[in-house]
Ligand SMILES: NC(=O)c1ccc[n+]([C@@H]2O[C@H](COP(=O)([O-])OP(=O)(O)OC[C@H]3O[C@@H](n4cnc5c(N)ncnc54)[C@H](O)[C@@H]3O)[C@@H](O)[C@H]2O)c1
Ligand SMILES: O=P(O)(O)OC[C@H]1O[C@H](O[C@H]2[C@H](O)[C@@H](O)[C@@H](O)O[C@@H]2CO)[C@H](O)[C@@H](O)[C@@H]1O
């Protein structure tokens with residue numbers, strides 16, 4: 430019997446990740462046959478920089494697949510099975526401000542961690558809800574697979590404001606780290622491992638790494654990470670990553686020292702070593718500048734070349750775990766594969782001694798009806814304490830957005846582990862309000 434063909438819209442069509450996701454979709458037509466690929470963005474000029482190349486990528490694989498790039502929500506969301514969402518409200522220039530405002534006050538300035546992530550959260554909620562509403566209006570049976578950051582705050586907002594919507598919030602970070610773990614353990618692929626992991630988004634720990642024979646690989650990997658972080662042997666011999674990412678992977682050696690019975694998410698460095706991070710960052714040239722000068726330029730110029738030549742032959746587009754993970758998730762939903770995947774979901778007892786209504790990142794089984802979270806048991810005091818503070822911060826940001834509350838946002842910033850005092854929190858808040866006039870609700 431022929432497999433059912435799916436129709437996919439990519440929300441945030443102008444994203445730097447769109448071409449690699451489109452390419453990965455059409456490289457997997459045997460697993461996920463497609464009848465339509467749509468790009469949707471609210472910035473036509475930006476999306477058009479990528480659209481022609483994406484059309485060529487699709488048509489080279491199968492000219493029968495319909496392709497459309499549009500800024501009309503009705504056209505975009507009609508007759509859709511899956512929405513792969515990755516919007517950035519305010520785009521990269523606002524990320525730059527998020528990072529620089531914090532750093533200029535001596536605080537971690539990062540896309541999703543610390544105050545920058547909270548400012549970004551206040552911008553993202555509206556945009557994500559708007560796209561869910563379009564999807565439900567024009568294709569009520571569709572699923573949204575949502576990468577839009579800051580995923581922790583966005584996930585809390587979707588839990589609270591769209592509790593019955595078919596939205597799954599995801600992150601590629603554990604996937605990238607698991608590939609490094611597999612390399613360190615001497616395995617070819619992260620899917621050769623059985624893992625247990627719990628935490629919040631960008632704030633979690635692996636408690637089990639085993640091969641398929643049940644051999645415990647965690648102690649061996651911890652020994653490596655204590656010395657080299659998640660930098661693999663190949664990467665040491667022939668470095669490929671940008672220096673800023675290598676630093677993050679390397680710093681895991683100091684994070685793991687705090688609990689050598691587990692393996693940490695790299696982004697814990699922002700909370701546990703914020704002094705180190707601030708000392709090593711340049712407030713005049715942050716990661717947003719680096720992304721604009723590298724990934725954004727590279728992706729747009731590859732797409733320009735593909736469009737001018739009318740072919741992908743001879744052009745280079747990097748395909749990463751990021752695209753593979755979201756396509757695997759789409760396949761799991763479309764064809765009931767029951768794959769075990771890390772998702773950001775409501776806790777509801779999965780972490781036994783943690784709030785039921787917290788959005789946590791844990792393994793789930795994914796099939797045609799969505800996901801079934803797996804029980805992760807009780808967690809230790811160190812992790813529980815850190816997570817309680819962080820989840821309170823994330824919930825207060827969503828409270829502030831919902832209630833237009835200056836006080837709740839001040840409390841949220843004060844609660845964040847990267848912020849040293851209520852005074853600094855207030856100064857940051859006033860700076861962010863000024864910078865985000867166009868995007869935040871007016872706080873009273
Ligand atoms: N969850 C994860 O692990 C993960 C990993 C990588 C990237 N991301 C996130 O994916 C998103 C895209 O990243 P990027 O660097 O490619 O961003 P980008 O700025 O290149 O692209 C984002 C696009 O979203 C569009 N957009 C903004 N608001 C919109 C709206 N309301 N409706 C439709 N489109 C809208 C913008 O116009 C832009 O074209 C970001 O949120 C980023 O943080 C998440
Ligand atoms: O600074 P950026 O824009 O490059 O990345 C920020 C995002 O970082 C994570 O994604 C990483 C991933 O962890 C890594 O393995 C590799 O594949 O690159 C990705 C992004 O380039 C993170 O999960 C995202 O939420 C961040 O937005």
Ligand SMILES: [Mn+2]
Nearest residue numbers: 580600601602
């Ligand atoms: Mn992430």
